[in-house]
Amino acid sequence: MAGNGSSFLGWPVLRQLASGDLLGRGAAVTSRRTRETEPRTSTADRVVQSVCPYCAVGCGQRVFVKDEKVVQIEGDPDSPVSRGRLCPKGAASEQLVNSPSRQTEVLYRAPGATEWQRIDRDTAIDMIAERYLESRRNTWQELDDKGRRVRRTMGIASLGGATLDNEENYLMKKLYTATGAIQIENQARI
Numbered sequence: 001m002a003g004n005g006s007s008f009l010g011w012p013v014l015r016q017l018a019s020g021d022l023l024g025r026g027a028a029v030t031s032r033r034t035r036e037t038e039p040r041t042s043t044a045d046r047v048v049q050s051v052c053p054y055c056a057v058g059c060g061q062r063v064f065v066k067d068e069k070v071v072q073i074e075g076d077p078d079s080p081v082s083r084g085r086l087c088p089k090g091a092a093s094e095q096l097v098n099s100p101s102r103q104t105e106v107l108y109r110a111p112g113a114t115e116w117q118r119i120d121r122d123t124a125i126d127m128i129a130e131r132y133l134e135s136r137r138n139t140w141q142e143l144d145d146k147g148r149r150v151r152r153t154m155g156i157a158s159l160g161g162a163t164l165d166n167e168e169n170y171l172m173k174k175l176y177t178a179t180g181a182i183q184i185e186n187q188a189r190i
């Protein structure tokens, strides 16, 4: 008899009057399921501050963790950059973390091959480093065609993405400049 829909006292109009919800848009029309639902943010074990990985704005995020798994990501009110806000893309970051189609392994497609193969990360990094050094060796210019010292390579170029943050861009530019690469660009400037 206590159920809202099965007793006289459960009549919607009485619920509206009893709860003060005269327009029937609040407590009077809230289902039991809604009342029993708890936000993931209130049941998390801990909250970790982070930065949205999607673009160079770098909005602050609060990452809610339960049982060592990310369960929710929201804007961080303490961030001077975004003051608690996230755009729709940043607000969907939890899907980036937990998507079943997330790529978590390095895939390599050899020249001429039609299939990808899985390789471990250390192997992939070694392969990139070898190619980088080989390109530099093969395209190194000590002097230009007028005999001026340039000490550079035009065989290496970099196009960074707008998801790279300040620290990553700093390290990349430092590496490229130290190795004589001068064709450095970023998506955010194009």
Ligand code: SF4
Pocket: 052, 053, 054, 055, 056, 057, 058, 059, 082, 085, 086, 087, 088, 089, 090, 091
């Ligand atoms: S929340 Fe949106 S605007 Fe902010 S860093 Fe992420 S993608 Fe960029």
